[in-house]
Amino acid sequence: MTRTAARQEEIHFRTSGSTGVPRHWFRLPHQMENEVDLIGRHLVGVVDEVINYAPPQHLFGALFGEWLPRMRQVRVHQAWADPFEPCSVPPGARVLVVCIPMAWELLRRGWPALECARSVVALHSSATAPAAAYELVRQAGPLLRAHEILGATETGGIAHRPLAPDGDGTREWQAFPDVSLVRDAEGSTGGPQELVIRSPRLARPESDPRPPDRWTTGDLVEFTGPRAFRLVGRATSLVKVNGIKVHLARVDEQLSTRLPDTECVALALPEDALTGEGYAVFWTGRRRGVEVADIRAALLGFPSPAKIVEMDRIPRTDTGKPDRQALLAAL
Template sequence: MTETVARTAQGPVGGREEIRLDTSGSTGAARPWFRLPHQMEREVELIGAHLVGPVDRVINYAPPHHLFGALFGQWLPRLADVPVHQAWTDPFEPPSVSRGERVLVVCIPMAWELLRRAWPALEGAHSIVALHSSATPPHAAHELVRRAAPLLRAHEILGSTETGGIGHRPLAPVGSGTDPWRAFPDVTFVRPADAPAGGAEELVIRGPRLARPEHGSRPPAQWATGDLVEFTAPRAFRLIGRSGSLIKVNGIKVHLARVDEQLNSRLPRAECVALPLPDDSLAGEGYAVFWSCPKKGVGVADIRAALRDFPSPSRIVELADVPRTPTGKPDRKALLATL
């Protein structure tokens, strides 16, 4: 979900108290959006019923001034009347659970390695459900899901500040990034009547959890997410990429989300991010791959080999670490500043 700053604000909608959420990812200026308490409650109840089930304790690694952390690190514990360990305040303090407890863990990418290290302290739980949002799960997430099943089951949530949760899928033991997303039941799709089967189209949705923009008196009737998808069933789709991540390199279309998928699948030990370079003077449009591999064993030749099915990147940039926003998304501005 989009990085957000949450605070209660009095909005102009009939004097009802609203929750202000400012989008502030790695690009663009922050813009405020407003949600009503019943929308927050509805989202917690919906995702709780579909993915989580009964909970006795919450371990929250997502800062509650972001939407994901606010929903599952504040609203869910309050509605369910269960204790919450705000692990985001001191991520390196090992969490603890009582034997037989049903535990929800709210994860952003950095949480998975910490959770893996702390796992012996959690093995006495009755069950552990992990929710992941805001960025692609790291290799440690897939490794822990593979090792800790069936005690642990995990789900990815696709959504944004503007929309709330749109869809979900199980977090698989092997990270392919190509598994389809299934829409939550109160989300409907707005599609052209002549949309070709199997073709790419922008994901446009309607639903009761859309947020109100700063200069509107009510939420929009529908929202264009900017995501390009391929529908695999009436309620399921695969993400192809962002509408802005489709480029042409020497006349060949390249979806950078698929470049990321290929790299993460073939080089699971490395962190890789592909970004467009529209000013490439040779290819017209091009892209750069930024990568980091703390454990070594991966080099530029491996990246080029992993991308043999794609036009070659214009730049391959090795970094000590991939810079990320507080919610774990690659920091686009910081990455491009390294060029």
């Protein structure tokens, strides 16, 4: 196949970029097929029906809401188009649900319609799983099995782990078989390292003629085995408050654990000449009896946030990630 023909076959995806300027990524059909086959064999198994809450303009939704149903010739309900439309499945069906954060509460409310299924597998990606996910996994097992996938548009799926009923977000991730973890040979102290991977499924950036040899993800991890790690947070989410390192992913985990009915997001603040680095906590949940004092109490053991901002709702992107620009604009 000529390079021109290969370019014509490429599938285009776009990310917002850290500066707000869109970045464009390109994947070949065989990369899409290989990812569907790999994750399908490892996590999903046989499927008769797909319920897809992930918009297909994003890689996660395209893979499991479009490519998997087409490759396996099974029916798909594109729930992202009308999330509040009730879902129904034939009795005895083996169901795959493709989840982003907002899907879990809808899935929990509509669960009785899925209890006739033979099995339900949920894949979750794109953001931290909400409290409703853990609640449903506790209530609906063993009929429901759920898996988290760590990945990005640039990389495809990197690693996976079961979505644990106990809500323990610190469990280790296992790399997919075709992903190599590039470990820092000098990182012998066991401290956090930035996650670097090699994979045949890396996307091609628009500025390059081919995919890169390796990709630095921006995730900070602690390696727990040759192909396993715990996620500490994002390299950009590590701040120092009065000289103390704070991993904002751990702030989010502690808030989620101690205030399960409150939606909270911790974000790094632009460095201030007077106060230095810091972070803010955005939250919503006063109608459930939560007050600012409860936020502070839940953060015992962490340096105090510079700001605690109450919101009517947490703004999110269409894949469920907190909308950082909208949150910082609320300060």
